Amino acid sequence: MSKQFDVIVIGGGPGGYIAAIRAAQLGQNVACVDEWKNSQGGPALGGTCTNVGCIPSKALLQSSEHYEQASHHFADHGITVKGLSIDVAKMVARKDTVVKQNNDGIQYLFKKNKVSFFHGRGSFVKASADGYEIKVAGATEETIVGRHIIVATGSNARALPGTPFDEELILSNDGALRINAAPKKLGLIGAGVIGLEMGSVWRRLGTDVTILEGLPTLLGVVDEQIAKEAKKAFDKQGLKIELGVNVGEIKTSKKGVTVTYTSAKGEAKTLEVDKLIVSIGRSPNTTGLNVEAVGLKLDERGAIVVDADCKTNLPGVWAVGDVVRGPMLAHKAEEEGVAVAERIAGQHGHVNFQTIPWVIYTSPEIAWVGRTEQQLKADGVAYKAGTFPFLANGRARALGDTTGMVKMLADAKTDEILGVHIVGPMASELIAECVMAMEFRASSEDIARICHAHPSLSESTKEAALAVDKRTLNF
Ligand SMILES: Cc1cc2nc3c(=O)[nH]c(=O)nc-3n(C[C@H](O)[C@H](O)[C@H](O)COP(=O)(O)OP(=O)(O)OC[C@H]3O[C@@H](n4cnc5c(N)ncnc54)[C@H](O)[C@@H]3O)c2cc1C
Numbered sequence: 001m002s003k004q005f006d007v008i009v010i011g012g013g014p015g016g017y018i019a020a021i022r023a024a025q026l027g028q029n030v031a032c033v034d035e036w037k038n039s040q041g042g043p044a045l046g047g048t049c050t051n052v053g054c055i056p057s058k059a060l061l062q063s064s065e066h067y068e069q070a071s072h073h074f075a076d077h078g079i080t081v082k083g084l085s086i087d088v089a090k091m092v093a094r095k096d097t098v099v100k101q102n103n104d105g106i107q108y109l110f111k112k113n114k115v116s117f118f119h120g121r122g123s124f125v126k127a128s129a130d131g132y133e134i135k136v137a138g139a140t141e142e143t144i145v146g147r148h149i150i151v152a153t154g155s156n157a158r159a160l161p162g163t164p165f166d167e168e169l170i171l172s173n174d175g176a177l178r179i180n181a182a183p184k185k186l187g188l189i190g191a192g193v194i195g196l197e198m199g200s201v202w203r204r205l206g207t208d209v210t211i212l213e214g215l216p217t218l219l220g221v222v223d224e225q226i227a228k229e230a231k232k233a234f235d236k237q238g239l240k241i242e243l244g245v246n247v248g249e250i251k252t253s254k255k256g257v258t259v260t261y262t263s264a265k266g267e268a269k270t271l272e273v274d275k276l277i278v279s280i281g282r283s284p285n286t287t288g289l290n291v292e293a294v295g296l297k298l299d300e301r302g303a304i305v306v307d308a309d310c311k312t313n314l315p316g317v318w319a320v321g322d323v324v325r326g327p328m329l330a331h332k333a334e335e336e337g338v339a340v341a342e343r344i345a346g347q348h349g350h351v352n353f354q355t356i357p358w359v360i361y362t363s364p365e366i367a368w369v370g371r372t373e374q375q376l377k378a379d380g381v382a383y384k385a386g387t388f389p390f391l392a393n394g395r396a397r398a399l400g401d402t403t404g405m406v407k408m409l410a411d412a413k414t415d416e417i418l419g420v421h422i423v424g425p426m427a428s429e430l431i432a433e434c435v436m437a438m439e440f441r442a443s444s445e446d447i448a449r450i451c452h453a454h455p456s457l458s459e460s461t462k463e464a465a466l467a468v469d470k471r472t473l474n475f
Contacts, residue, residue, distance in 0.1 A: 003116075005031045007344060008134050008146030010122040010289070012036065013047020014330040015321025016152030017106050019337030023150075024113040026345035031144055032115055033122035033136050038103065043119040045106035046099075048154050048322070049330040052174045055102050057197050059095040060177065061361050064204035068363070076400055086205055092180045118144070123290040131316060132294065148316045148344050151296075151304060152337065153289060155282040155322035160189065160250065169252045169275055173198075176277045182207050187259055187273035191218055191241050193360050194279040196234070200362045203239050210271055212261060216244040219360075223372035223421040225387075225407060230423050233364050233403050245269075250276065284323045299325075309349075310340045318344075332356050355438045359428040364403045367427035369435045370419030373409060382412035386444065386467025388460045390424045392475040395455035401425040406464040408434075408444055415443035415468070426457050433461055444468040 005028075009020045012034030020032040036051055038044040044051050067086050074081055110117050120138020127133075131147040157172035159165055167175035176198050182205045188195045191213035203209040218241060219227040234241060244264030251258045257276040263269050284303040291298060297305045297313040304319035306312055312319050318340045321333030335356075339349030360366040376383045387407045390396035404424025410417050420434035437447055447465035452458045459474075466472045 002133065002143045002145045003031070004130060005029050005116070005144060005146045007031070007148045007150060007341070008033065008122070008132075008144060009150045009152060010134065011047065011152035011154055011321070011323075012045040012106065012117075013152060013154045013321060013333065014049045015154070015323075015333030015337045016047065016150065017045060017109070017337075018334040019150050019152060019320060019341050020115045021109055021113045022338045022341035023344060024115050026341060026347070028341075028345065030113075030115045031118060031146065032110065033118040033120065033134065033144075035119070035121040035138070038100075043107070043117070044099075044103045045110070045117070046102050047152075048173075049333075050102045050106070051099060052177055054330050056095045056099050056177045057173075057194075057201075058361060059098045060091065060201045061197060063091040063094065064201045065363060068204040073400060086182070088182055088205065089180050092178065095177070118142075121288050123288055124149075124293045124296070125290075127294055127314075135290075148318065150337070150340055151286075151289065151312075151317065151319040151323060152321045152333065153285050153287075153323045154333075155328055156285045156287075157278070158281045158283050160247070160278055160280065163250045163278070165278070166252070169257050170250070171275060171277045173277075173279065176279075179275065183274035184208060185210075185256070185273040187212065187257065187271050187276040188279060189213075189247060189259070189276065190279040190281070191215075191243070192279060192281070195277070196239075196360060196362050198277055198279065199239055200237075203237060208240075210240040210242065210273070212245045212247060212259065212271065213241060213243050214245060214247070216264065218243060219366070221358075221372075222360075222366060223368060223407065223419070224374055226366060226368070226405075226421045226423045229404055230360075230362070230364060230366050233423075234362070237363075282322065282328055286323065309343060310336050326353065327356060327358070329356065329358070352439060355435050357431045357435050359431065361428060364401075364424045365427035366423050367431035368419065368421040369431055370417070370438055371409065372419060372421065373407075376409060376418060381418065383409050383418060384412050384415075384444075384468050385409050386464045386469070386472075388463035388467055388472060388475055390457070390460055392463075393455075393457060393460045395457050395459070396425060398455065399425060399457075406430070406460045408447075408461075408464040408468055410444040410468045415445055417442055417444055417447070420461070420464075422461075424457075424460075430457055430461055433458060 009032040036044045120136045125133035165172045188211040246262040248260040256274040259271040320336035342349035391402040407421045409419040444465040
């Protein structure tokens with residue numbers, strides 16, 4: 001007799017494990033199936049985010065930022081460092097420890113919430129009177145049955161046509177996070193979030209980094225003024241970014257990788273590097289799910305088709321996170337996971353797609369919520385804009401990091417905040433206040449009237465709000 005569950009979640013990334021915990025909190029009998037293996041072949045819960053995404057990239061960004069500070073900025077504070085060096089293998093080992101702490105943390109949470117965990121690949125067998133039969137193929141094979149199925153199988157890195165990842169010379173995010181000695185020359189294809197973050201790590205450690213981007217502008221999704229400010233900072237740091245290029249042949253040899261490409265001006269160029277990271281986007285992952293067995297509908301990109309509530313075309317089958325439409329962000333996956341678990345329990349789960357924050361953890365950090373100035377123009381919305389530079393913020397001066405600004409956009413008539421865009425120190429933390437303000441449909445005046453601690457970077461958000469009404473106090 002197969003084990004029967006109220007809810008089976010396939011995938012233990014942020015979408016899946018959070019859905020499993022929330023469903024268990026709501027009294028459901030829950031199983032989660034995840035196939036990720038650690039280096040010893042054991043389970044490694046947390047998906048892309050924990051194993052080869054958000055968490056390890058932030059660990060390396062932190063280590064490399066410390067090195068950058070000690071190399072170039074400690075002297076401003078009167079601190080002299082002699083014989084500074086970096087042990088990259090140790091940095092990578094620390095990153096692995098951070099990843100493991102997160103893997104273990106999720107296993108602990110499963111135990112605490114009585115979520116049954118199955119290590120192996122989950123695939124649909126058939127619909128049955130009690131729900132759906134799911135085969136779990138791991139060290140052993142068994143079939144379990146779920147009244148509801150939540151598919152949270154995530155995404156995979158996209159390779160360039162004809163250039164598969166070998167994870168030695170041609171790297172996806174996986175290999176990129178396992179480089180264990182600073183290469184002399186590193187190439188990246190794609191100046192998106194992952195390209196800029198990975199490029200920053202190795203540039204800080206002394207690698208000559210070149211990023212090739214096909215689009216004519218950097219970070220097209222970011223507010224133009226903010227993207228320009230970020231580009232200025234990256235140029236100053238020596239991160240080489242070539243825009244509008246057309247990548248041609250990619251050849252590997254014992255010496256490394258040669259990329260031929262055409263520049264924006266039409267010149268034929270060659271880039272010789274030790275390693276090449278390809279970060280041109282990710283594709284939804286339904287490999288091995290056997291969707292055909294039950295007729296689960298996919299779109300032309302291979303994403304599972306869902307409605308606004310994450311319902312698929314099959315009754316009782318839901319899908320969340322990177323495997324469905326929408327931004328590929330861990331917190332978006334989590335919100336969808338919670339909402340689906342609540343809907344299954346008869347509650348009214350809710351995700352506000354208009355207030356999902358975006359963050360790029362470069363230095364300066366870039367973070368935003370809501371619409372950009374370009375989007376508001378395209379939508380024909382009358383708006384007011386207020387900006388405040390960190391240069392005029394006391395805390396930023398004390399920190400020694402005055403790059404960037406906060407920019408607030410509000411409706412010209414009602415003053416409702418329509419978007420906030422930040423480039424500068426701790427933008428990832430500052431954006432939370434702005435998300436909350438937009439969630440409560442606050443006006444810029446609301447933020448301007450709230451007392452912010454002094455001296456703090458958050459005063460720049462208040463000042464940007466004051467700037468919407470042309471009445472900054474400190475600029
Ligand atoms: C380098 C990098 C940095 C990133 N940084 C950030 C960041 O800073 N902030 C942010 O918000 N997002 C970031 N992301 C994106 C983020 O990682 C994803 O949006 C997030 O992981 C999606 O969560 P998910 O649960 O949908 O899928 P995933 O995290 O991909 O998890 C899916 C899980 O399902 C498992 N699985 C797949 N198929 C099966 C099957 N048939 N049976 C059993 N298990 C299966 C997989 O092994 C995996 O464990 C980053 C991504 C990368 C690559």
